Amino acid sequence: MKITVKSSRYYFSPVLLILSVLFSCDSQKKESELDEVYLNSLSSYRETLAEKSRMEYLQLIGRYQLFPDQQNYIGTRPDKAIMVEYEDFPEELGMVHFTPDSLIFVSAGFLFETADGSSDSTVQLPRTGWFRSEDYQYGRFSWHFLNREGNFFLRIRDHEHPEAMNFKGYHWFEPNAEFILDGEFIYFDQPLIEEVPSTLDFKENSVFIGQVKFNYRDETYTLDVGEEGFTTFADETSADQTYGAGRYLYITLPEKNGPVQVDFNYAYNPACIFSEFTTCKFAPPQNRLPFKILAGELSDPIDTGMAGVH
Template sequence: MSTLALVLSLALQASPPATKPLPKPAAQAEKKAPAEDVAAATQAWHAERLKRLQSPDGWLTLVGLTWLKEGEQTAGSAPGSAVPLPSPAPAQAGTFVRKGNSVSFQPAPGVASTLEGKPFTGGALKTDEKGAPDVVRLGTVSFQIILRKDRLGVRVKDSDAAARKQFPGIPMYPASADWKVEAKLVPDDKPRMISVPTVLGHAEEMKSAGTLVFTVAGKEYRLTPVGEEGDGELFIVFGDETNRDTTYGAGRFLEAPLPDKDGRVVLDFNRAYNPPCAFSRFATCPLPPRGNRLALRVEAGEKRAGEH
């Protein structure tokens, strides 16, 4: 299921504090990779990140989201359509029908659409609840059904979207070995779920993967990653004091490898990246859960590239 970005906290919107930023974390030289290796690795990682972002189905192509009501709703590029589609789509593209937690789509007569590369003549559509949803394509325009709590929405993308065609890139902090920090993953005493707020105004219950404990400039910090059993990595939604000025106001994402046999995890903040809601107001991003806003300036990773 794709994880879950509207209202930012007033604290994150405030002016940057007048106090001096904390120094970069000190570390033993023998535990750090050479700075030039970190820079090269970060550059390679970011190139792949931008490649995915700019792909024909990447987040830069997200152009619409409509929450479905019960019953029939027309879709198309014509004004007044219940489910608006961008102009490359037909004026009357078809009709969505919601019945409880089920959604079907019936293309209008003469409208050519495909599903998994084959002609699609209508029927029920699989949501993203349990993995990859069905994606119906109408030329450069595509749509899929997403489930958020009890809401079913039509997520619309356009591979010719201006945001993709005119993408200027994402500024980054200079990569630094100082921001590759060793953490200890402390497992929970028993399995627990945590409440993760979203930009939609509600919270999602997600499984805690434990608590990451690490030190920066002699001070201890903690972050709670989330994930399901079988996930190949830890996923962290965090905020920090740079959200006030140089990084995205709602926080950033970070992925980390699973811990070694001793519970050690390397947090490479050089790879902290903007959530999809930094690029589109139609994304449904998670926000940092309680305890995941660091009283620290994490001057590493991606900088602010937009606000939605």
């Protein structure tokens, strides 16, 4: 179901400015060999995914739903509402309860570290207006809270998780000039909200601000695009060579309707390929492309013993 909502036009953000540098290449060379500057940029991007942002996903040890109508005690003891079955995790971490307006976490008598380096023993968050909280850390473990359509979750990480420490990344297709495509981006008159499938037991809302149109082998295709140029797509490699539910991609957007570049060499796996404890939105039906995109990240890991999620 699509719902039209009133909103102001979305323009460049600092994220897009960074991406525009990262994704830069000479479009005149698309039919010849990719130049060294482009290849170095792509290589740096891949290393960043494997060495930095992905560590968090592989460090996850659990995701637990929080219920507003009860006191959610957290720890390893069987009498806890949220029993964390993990070696070396604290016997008692604390308790989460809800008021009509807030989510409140109270530790089990210890101080934990917040994102700004300060110490605290309680957290109070509003029940609306946020997607993910900051991280809170105690020893080798950290945790944060998720808000998904009014459903709340606790997610816990082990910063010494051996799988994360040994992770080398996933294989990629070889850089492929055929999948650096010129397109045109058109902003919707008003952003659209659409329910899309996710890894959770309910559909989540995605906001689409416009559509990119591009040609591939004399056929025209489109992708609906979200805020900051983020899009999810699936293609005929999905569930075979690449992750089954699709991949993610950023497109550097113009300030107004105009030309863009769609570079599928930068397509990457969603977080849910790494862990069952992540949350991922899947590609909507209109973003399923009827051909193979032989570019971007693959679904088989590099020499780690990880099976991956297909």
